[in-house]
Amino acid sequence: MILPLSRSRRSAARVLTGTLAAGLVFTGLYPWVEVPKASADTQYVVNGTFTSGVSGWKTNSKQQSISHVANGRNGGAARLSATTGPAGSVLNDQKSTLTNVAAGQTFTATAWVKAEEPGMGGHLRVRAVGNDGVDTHREYFHLKDTNWTKVNFTFTNTRAGADFDLNVVAYDLAVGTGLLIDDVKLTPGTDAVDADPNDQIGGYLTEGGTYSKIGIPSEGAYFGATVGSNGDPSSFEQEVGGKLGIRRTFYSPTQVDWAVDNAKTDIASKRIPWISFKLPHSWNDMAAGKGDAWAEDLVAKLDALQGPVWLTFHHEPEGDGPIKDWVAMQKHLSPIVKSSDNIAFATILTGWHQVSGEEQYSLENTWPGDGLVDIVGFDVYNYDETVKDGKVRGTSPMDTYFQEFEAFSAKHDVEWGIGETGINNEAAASDPEWMQRTYDQIVNRGGIAMSYFNTHLNSSTTWEITDSLKTKQFGEVLKDSTKIK
Structure with a gap:
């Protein structure tokens, strides 16, 4: 590997x-x-x-x-x-x-x-x-x-x-x-100070190995999902036959307490909570410090939890505003997040824009700087058998993306993972090995997470897992994936 x-x-x-x-x-x-x-x-x-x-x-x-x-x-x-x-x-x-x-x-x-x-x-x-x-x-x-x-x-x-x-x-x-x-x-010698939480052991993994205080696994990749609209994932876990290794949830700036409660529940259930927030002010205003009080309150509440949390601000920024303002916002908020000892600072991009899109969205142009980010995430979907403008779409092989992410990860000494992915019902039927193959590719490329977008919200096709075939496919990957012990 x-x-x-x-x-x-x-x-x-x-x-x-x-x-x-x-x-x-x-x-x-x-x-x-x-x-x-x-x-x-x-x-x-x-x-x-x-x-x-x-x-x-x-x-x-x-x-x-x-x-x-x-x-x-x-x-x-x-x-x-x-x-x-x-x-x-x-x-x-x-x-x-x-x-x-x-x-x-x-x-x-x-x-x-x-x-x-x-x-x-x-x-x-x-x-x-x-x-x-x-x-x-x-x-x-x-x-x-x-x-x-x-x-x-x-x-x-x-x-x-x-x-x-x-x-x-x-x-x-x-x-x-x-x-x-x-x-x-x-x-x-030592001077009674805390070491980098990324290097401190937070606990052990079910398949062997350890994870750091901010949740970075020493081996393998967490496998999990977004479930519905931030609801209780326990019913879905019963259907697929096991606990999720990671759970993605999404919040507005006024939903801090809800996010903290969900993160607390996830930690107690041995899931890594990976949470995304939209912001109370524009990217430019956040970079200038206007939202510091909001961010400090959020970080303080998450810091009080007894386990790792992955935190993202405004995922998939491409097309939502001047990308340089988004990068400046990430630079400014990073030290606030890193004042904690259990929160990983994660950015999330679409992946497609970085590999195939405009130069302004390249991996380098969207990078806040070495040492500021613990995990860079990407939302890469399988568009086989989907329709756009009356035409059936295809997708580049997923590993084409993962190869780019692996190289960027090594260059900038940062972890990487998949924050969202999905396959529609028709493609899952014609390529039943896709979910396992994709997870294995992520692990082999050094990725540390794969989260499936199991919801009908903001979905352009049947990403949601509603049939027995995709339920079985998901459960088979989950069974042998990395989890907190």
């Missing part, structure tokens, strides 16, 4: 590691690698306090700027800004903060950040660059005020001989404003 980079990264993180003797670590790949000794007050970052300047630091392009200011926490600080904007900006160490780091060592990264204007977002990250690939460890922040805020996280290096690239990233800085940064540190 061909796996995307992110799935390979999770496998690498599970390499057997154990301490054999003081100062020695054994890994399944590199035995007897010596761990450098360090005291409790060891600090590896060069000029992380910016006392007298910004030496040792750089930005990533001429459109970004770094300067020294006096109003730091205890003296000087770095000010990160954009010369053209709004644009992302990166405070980057000029030389790797650490080099040739052995696998198995644990570190804590810390930075203090302050927004010159409320609403700024970004993340602190360490890129562990090894000969066999790159692991990115990060912690997100969303600054509601202009006070100094501490950002930190603990991670364990899994790449033998890695060089550490340390950055503070700011999203969409407007010209004339900036992000202040101070007291950047990288220290050995």
Whole structure:
């Protein structure tokens, strides 16, 4: 099976590691690698306090700027800004903060950040660059005020001989404003902080393996459905002979409490809730922060649930407005969602527009940015035996799409899945293996979810599962699919 980079990264993180003797670590790949000794007050970052300047630091392009200011926490600080904007900006160490780091060592990264204007977002990250690939460890922040805020996280290096690239990233800085940064540190050991929820074990899967706190499975793909109009799926589950692995539901901005209640029920029933919201304001207004209070309330309520939730804002945006505004909205809302430890931030596109449509809707042009999205979803249907404008339509083989999604997933280190799909009654009768074949293709391409659109709502043909044939086909796939234990 061909796996995307992110799935390979999770496998690498599970390499057997154990301490054999003081100062020695054994890994399944590199035995007897010596761990450098360090005291409790060891600090590896060069000029992380910016006392007298910004030496040792750089930005990533001429459109970004770094300067020294006096109003730091205890003296000087770095000010990160954009010369053209709004644009992302990166405070980057000029030389790797650490080099040739052995696998198995644990570190804590810390930075203090302050927004010159409320609403700024970004993340602190360490890129562990090894000969066999790159692991990115990060912690997100969303600054509601202009006070100094501490950002930190603990991670364990899994790449033998890695060089550490340390950055503070700011999203969409407007010209004339900036992000202040101070007291950047990288220290050995832990510092009582939470690790990336994408790497923390949330529980176990019925077929073996684990899932993370935000619901990412270590292997396989969840299989499930939209059922009716967000109603109780238990009757459908009885018909198909098992619990859904994932359930898609859809809400208006005024239906937050209903969505939270349904998500709570899904979690209790061992389903992954994948929920979509339309927004209380335009994409442009949401990107400007007008909907922050609404989004923060939603995230706080979902964060209180005892299990993973996948959250999407305005799925299938193609044709609904300026796509650049949609991308800006996703960039702005991502840090709010990522302030939780159990919510995966997911975007959903049609898939067809990205593979066969206009350039403005290409995968790259609809991408909010690396590290901002946990799952990119697509709504790809089988249009065989459907009629449009009096003509019987066909469809490209589904795996043609999945191949594109797999390559994009590997390039941007993001998971992918199918948020909606369907086949009408005539096509299901002529191609009874379609549902199983499609699920297997998704798994083989590294996808982590397949959700069937089992409803008559907004349906152009008989997507809904109403006959015994499609019920049997669905049940056969569900039986051996990935589920939460």
